[in-house]
Amino acid sequence: MTLTEQEIISRCQQGETEYYEKLVNKYKRSAYFYALGMVGSVEDALDLSQEAFIRAYRSIKRFKLQYQFKNWFFRILTNLCISHLRKRRRRAEVSTEDKEGRTIPVPDDHFNPHLLLEQKEIMRQLWKALSELGDKQREIVLLRDFQGLSYKQISEILEIPLGTVMSRLHQARSRLRAKMAEFM
Numbered sequence: 001m002t003l004t005e006q007e008i009i010s011r012c013q014q015g016e017t018e019y020y021e022k023l024v025n026k027y028k029r030s031a032y033f034y035a036l037g038m039v040g041s042v043e044d045a046l047d048l049s050q051e052a053f054i055r056a057y058r059s060i061k062r063f064k065l066q067y068q069f070k071n072w073f074f075r076i077l078t079n080l081c082i083s084h085l086r087k088r089r090r091r092a093e094v095s096t097e098d099k100e101g102r103t104i105p106v107p108d109d110h111f112n113p114h115l116l117l118e119q120k121e122i123m124r125q126l127w128k129a130l131s132e133l134g135d136k137q138r139e140i141v142l143l144r145d146f147q148g149l150s151y152k153q154i155s156e157i158l159e160i161p162l163g164t165v166m167s168r169l170h171q172a173r174s175r176l177r178a179k180m181a182e183f184m
Contacts, residue, residue: 005069012060020060023069024053030147031077037142038081039088040131048084052077068153075157078139085135122180129179137172144169 003011003019005026011019031052036045056063056073063072130138143149143157144165151169155162 006065009060009063009065009069012057013063017057020057023056023073027070027073028053031073034074034142034147035077035081037127037130037146038078038135038139039084040127044084048080049077052080055080070149071153071156074143074147074149075159078157081139082135125180126176129176132179133172133175137168137175140165140168141172141176 003022005023008019008022012023028049031049032045035048035052036042039045039048052073055076059076063069130141133141139158140154143154144151149157151162151165154165158165
């Protein structure tokens with residue numbers, strides 16, 4: 001028997017906590033990559049995505065079933081990422097590259113060294129360009145283009161008007177296009 005997401009959440013709210021693993025498995029990959037795009041650090045992205053799952057678990061009984069879990073969860077994750085970035089900025093100036101100096105690994109389906117090198121360079125430049133966007137523009141690009149959320153979902157997650165979502169996304173994409181022009 002396949003349960004719907006609402007049924008899984010309902011069971012979690014009734015104390016059947018083993019069902020929460022299904023939610024974690026469904027969203028862990030997208031949560032990690034969203035956090036990675038926001039903070040630019042592999043370790044911090046792992047920590048933040050795990051912390052978001054912990055916080056969502058602790059608050060699951062207050063979750064209202066008429067809403068989408070994904071929107072609620074990504075609001076928690078977004079807030080954690082923004083708080084993390086604020087703390088990091090207070091400690092030191094934010095680097096435009098991964099603070100460990102590493103490139104983001106790119107999965108390789110075919111082993112072609114030249115193509116792999118080119119793809120890695122493009123990905124490195126894309127992550128660099130993303131990190132140079134302001135937090136508000138970066139989070140919208142990540143939610144729309146990396147997570148595939150609708151404008152309405154983004155509006156709900158970020159608690160901003162729909163027009164602001166569209167405007168920020170347009171501005172962010174224009175900036176990314178300009179930064180990535182030589183690679184496209």
